[in-house]
Structures are given as structure tokens and as C-alpha cells.
Amino acid sequence: MKPLVFVDRRLPEDVKHYLEQHCTIITWKPDEARSEQALLHYLSEAEGYFTSGSMKINDALLDAAPKLKVVSSMSVGYNHFDLAAMKARHIIGTHTPYILDDTVADLVFGLMLSCSRRIAELDRYIRNGQWQGNEGRKLFGLDVHHRKLGIIGMGRIGEAVAKRALYGFDMKVSYYARSRKPELEQRMDVSYESLDQLLASSDFIVLLTPLTPATKGLIGAEQFSRMQQHAIFINASRGATVDEQALIEALQTGKIAGAGLDVFMQEPLPLDHPFMKLDQVVMTPHIGSATDATRQQMAMLAARNLVNALQGSEDVHIVPELRQ
Ligand SMILES: NC(=O)c1ccc[n+]([C@@H]2O[C@H](COP(=O)([O-])OP(=O)(O)OC[C@H]3O[C@@H](n4cnc5c(N)ncnc54)[C@H](O)[C@@H]3O)[C@@H](O)[C@H]2O)c1
Numbered sequence: 001m002k003p004l005v006f007v008d009r010r011l012p013e014d015v016k017h018y019l020e021q022h023c024t025i026i027t028w029k030p031d032e033a034r035s036e037q038a039l040l041h042y043l044s045e046a047e048g049y050f051t052s053g054s055m056k057i058n059d060a061l062l063d064a065a066p067k068l069k070v071v072s073s074m075s076v077g078y079n080h081f082d083l084a085a086m087k088a089r090h091i092i093g094t095h096t097p098y099i100l101d102d103t104v105a106d107l108v109f110g111l112m113l114s115c116s117r118r119i120a121e122l123d124r125y126i127r128n129g130q131w132q133g134n135e136g137r138k139l140f141g142l143d144v145h146h147r148k149l150g151i152i153g154m155g156r157i158g159e160a161v162a163k164r165a166l167y168g169f170d171m172k173v174s175y176y177a178r179s180r181k182p183e184l185e186q187r188m189d190v191s192y193e194s195l196d197q198l199l200a201s202s203d204f205i206v207l208l209t210p211l212t213p214a215t216k217g218l219i220g221a222e223q224f225s226r227m228q229q230h231a232i233f234i235n236a237s238r239g240a241t242v243d244e245q246a247l248i249e250a251l252q253t254g255k256i257a258g259a260g261l262d263v264f265m266q267e268p269l270p271l272d273h274p275f276m277k278l279d280q281v282v283m284t285p286h287i288g289s290a291t292d293a294t295r296q297q298m299a300m301l302a303a304r305n306l307v308n309a310l311q312g313s314e315d316v317h318i319v320p321e322l323r324q
């Protein structure tokens with residue numbers, strides 16, 4: 001008999017077709033309210049759960065899903081996994097690394113360029129009818145090329161950002177990560193710096209660590225105070241890696257020049273959030289990996305992870321902390 005799996009999002013047709021060959025799919029009914037109660041009801045019989053990361057996989061959820069064996073997340077980040085709760089129940093937790101690196105790195109560069117050349121702000125300037133033609137320096141920005149980029153969290157996506165910086169924009173690139181990466185330093189012209197050194201010397205600072213207990217609030221008031229006044233800060237990791245109040249203060253007081261943000265403590269961001277009033281902030285609604293091609297590949301990889309894990313195959317992207 002095919003295993004029962006719950007799928008919490010609409011799938012591309014070919015991915016749905018692939019899953020249906022190996023599993024019996026249950027999913028939300030059209031127009032059904034997506035309550036936690038309904039989800040737990042669906043999960044009560046499921047052996048597999050295909051999720052996009054909106055639900056915490058914690059004790060409460062797992063207690064309501066006694067038959068669950070595999071949680072396949074269509075995301076590379078897995079901060080929604082309570083790793084201890086999953087480990088205690090021998091749940092296999094999988095994610096979708098590598099295939100989204102270039103797409104997320106493109107967005108990081110988009111945010112860097114938009115902040116430094118004020119693209120979003122000046123688009124509003126034209127639409128508001130403010131363009132007179134005699135603005136002079138008023139509309140000038142900062143160069144990206146030949147400046148210094150500091151990457152905090154030099155993993156798969158960090159490396160894709162470094163490539164663009166080195167080979168497309170002739171930037172100098174340094175990084176800070178949990179440990180130094182000698183192999184990477186041989187392969188690419190990047191150098192390791194302490195976090196404090198990187199913050200003090202970079203024109204652009206890009207945050208790309210996973211959200212873990214160690215990275216929660218990693219960048220706060222002290223870290224913003226070390227940055228240069230013209231520095232531009234980009235966060236494409238998770239909202240909680242940054243102390244948002246400290247970021248708002250750093251921007252309001254001119255401690256740093258701008259910020260490009262794809263992720264927030266609260267998503268969707270409420271309309272009355274202070275970021276909305278800051279012209280030097282460029283925001284995107286958590287769309288780092290959101291292109292048709294990449295989301296299609298992520299969906300297929302998540303489906304394959306789910307099927308392979310249920311079938312006991314080792315061809316599965318299990319998150320590092322849950323590997324045997
Ligand atoms: N904005 C988006 O849509 C989007 C898309 C994809 C990924 N992400 C985020 O980006 C993160 C990184 O993805 P990846 O595939 O590059 O992961 P990765 O595991 O390849 O790289 C993570 C890097 O962070 C470093 N790191 C981990 N803990 C650290 C710590 N305490 N201090 C300093 N460095 C630390 C690691 O050493 C590694 O270099 C994901 O976990 C996710 O949160 C966001």
C-alpha cells in the first residue's frame with residue numbers, strides 16, 4: 001500500500017504526478033481555512049509531511065502525528081524543525097540545499113544595488129512627480145564595484161554571492177563563519193576576518209547564516225556601532241538573526257547608510273512597522289528563492305526527498321543534525 005502523505009501547498013503538475021505515483025496524497029480542500037487543528041487532524045494518519053516551512057515541527061505537532069516518519073521541507077533553512085523533538089522520535093527531516101544558491105545570490109545583489117544606487121527610492125521619486133531635472137548630487141549613490149563586501153555565514157549561498165562580487169564587480173571579499181574554510185580560500189580570492197574586523201572594514205555586509213540558537217540576534221546594537229557610516233547591511237537569512245530595533249536605531253541615527261531586507265521577525269510585515277518609514281531601506285517579501293525555475297526544482301527535490309526517505313533510500317538530503 002502507498003504511504004499516506006500530507007502536502008501543505010499547491011504543487012506543480014509534474015511534481016504532483018511524481019508524488020502520486022509513490023504516495024497517497026492528502027491536502028487542503030479548496031477554500032478550506034488553514035487552521036492548526038485541521039492540519040493536526042490531517043497529520044494524524046500521515047507517514048509523510050511535505051511542508052514549505054510555515055509550521056513548527058515540534059512536540060505538539062509530532063504528538064498528534066504518531067505515524068509520521070518523514071518531514072520534507074521545501075526550503076534550505078530548517079529553523080522550523082525542533083531538532084530535539086524530531087530526534088527523540090527518529091523522524092527524518094529533509095531540506096532542499098544547493099539548487100537555490102544562485103537565485104538567492106541574485107536577489108542579494110539586487111538588494112545591494114538597489115540600496116547603493118537608491119533604485120527603489122528613486123523609482124518612487126519619479127512616480128511622485130519629483131523629478132525636476134536639476135537635482136545634481138541629490139540623487140547620487142554609492143558604487144558597488146571595487147568596494148569591500150563582508151559575508152557573514154559563508155556557506156553555499158554565501159559562496160554564490162562571493163562569486164558575483166569577485167568576478168562580476170571586482171570587489172574585495174572577506175567572510176566570517178563558524179570556522180575558517182582553507183579549501184575555499186585556495187579556490188577563491190576570499191579572506192577570513194573576525195566578525196568585528198569584518199563589520200568595521202566592509203562597505204557592504206551580507207548576513208547569510210542559518211537561524212540557530214547561536215545566531216539569534218547575532219547582529220545587534222554593538223555590531224551596528226562597529227559598521228562604517230556609509231555601510232549597507234543586507235539580511236537574507238532569517239529575521240531573528242538581527243535585532244530589528246537596533247537596526248532601526250542604526251538607520252534612524254545615521255550609524256549606517258542603508259539596509260536591504262528579504263526576511264523579518266514578523267512576516268508578513270505589518271503596515272505600521274518602522275521600516276516602512278525609512279527611505280534607505282529596501283524590502284522584499286521573503287522571495288530569495290522565488291523564481292519559477294528554482295521553486296519548481298525545489299518542489300521536485302522535496303518530493304524526491306520525501307519518497308526516497310519513505311522507501312529507505314539513502315539518496316535524501318537529511319538536515320545535518322538529524323543524520324545518523
Ligand atoms: N531569503 C530567502 O529566501 C532564503 C533562501 C534560502 C536560504 N535562506 C537562509 O540562508 C541560510 C543559509 O543557507 P545556505 O544554504 O548558504 O546554508 P549553509 O549551511 O551552506 O551556510 C551557512 C553558513 O553559516 C555559517 N554559520 C552557521 N552558524 C554560524 C554562527 N553561529 N556564526 C557564524 N557563522 C555561522 C556556516 O559556517 C556556513 O558557512 C539558510 O539557513 C536560510 O535561513 C534564505
Ligand SMILES: O=C(O)[C@H](O)CO
Nearest residue numbers: 053074075076077289
Ligand atoms: O530557506 C529557504 O529555502 C527559504 O527561506 C524559503 O523558505
